[in-house]
Amino acid sequence: MNKIIGILGMQGAIAEHQEILIQIPHIKTRIVKTAKDLDCIDELILPGGESTAIGKLLDYFSLKEILQQKIISGLPVFGTCAGLILLAKNIENETNTHLATMDITVKRNGYGSQLDSFSTNLLIPTIDKNMPIPLVFIRAPYITKTDKDVQILATLDNKIIAARQKNMLVTAFHPELTNDLRFHQYFLSMI
Numbered sequence: 001m002n003k004i005i006g007i008l009g010m011q012g013a014i015a016e017h018q019e020i021l022i023q024i025p026h027i028k029t030r031i032v033k034t035a036k037d038l039d040c041i042d043e044l045i046l047p048g049g050e051s052t053a054i055g056k057l058l059d060y061f062s063l064k065e066i067l068q069q070k071i072i073s074g075l076p077v078f079g080t081c082a083g084l085i086l087l088a089k090n091i092e093n094e095t096n097t098h099l100a101t102m103d104i105t106v107k108r109n110g111y112g113s114q115l116d117s118f119s120t121n122l123l124i125p126t127i128d129k130n131m132p133i134p135l136v137f138i139r140a141p142y143i144t145k146t147d148k149d150v151q152i153l154a155t156l157d158n159k160i161i162a163a164r165q166k167n168m169l170v171t172a173f174h175p176e177l178t179n180d181l182r183f184h185q186y187f188l189s190m191i
């Protein structure tokens with residue numbers, strides 16, 4: 001049976017996730033803009049973009065509380081970059097949070113202005129024991145603190161850049177901007 005993967009369609013790298021997912025068999029995608037869309041999906045991707053803008057749009061479209069409830073009830077979510085920020089319970093130097101379902105503290109634009117964007121390769125054994133994964137960072141955040149039931153999946157220069165807590169997966173980088181399907185496949189294998 002086909003699984004339906006929602007992609008939050010407020011702002012950001014929406015089409016890029018869709019292009020990755022259509023390469024994976026037995027997957028259909030649905031752009032999520034309303035609470036009704038949420039009822040039809042098995043899993044949800046929160047794409048990268050601008051977390052403040054996406055957060056405001058979640059409020060504007062009355063999606064925030066219902067999405068929080070779905071995530072707390074077990075909907076698998078994959079937040080990339082701004083999506084990671086949306087899921088964080090704490091954002092350094094800010095009082096504002098968004099969905100705030102994951103026990104992590106995040107530093108926005110953590111790599112500073114000189115290194116706004118860069119790419120590298122890293123072996124991430126939970127995803128693939130043998131082959132490094134290409135990582136693309138764009139004005140990326142990183143995780144500065146995790147609670148005990150958060151599994152750290154990858155660090156780069158002592159900064160946490162990928163983590164999982166139960167049904168929530170986050171990366172500071174953008175797997176959808178590479179041609180590598182392995183992070184999406186890991187996400188789809190989580191349920």
Ligand SMILES: NC(=O)CC[C@H](N)C(=O)O
Pocket residue numbers: 047048049050051052080081082083085108109138139140141
């Ligand atoms: N590529 C991204 O998603 C960047 C995230 C952005 N810096 C933010 O704070 O929302």
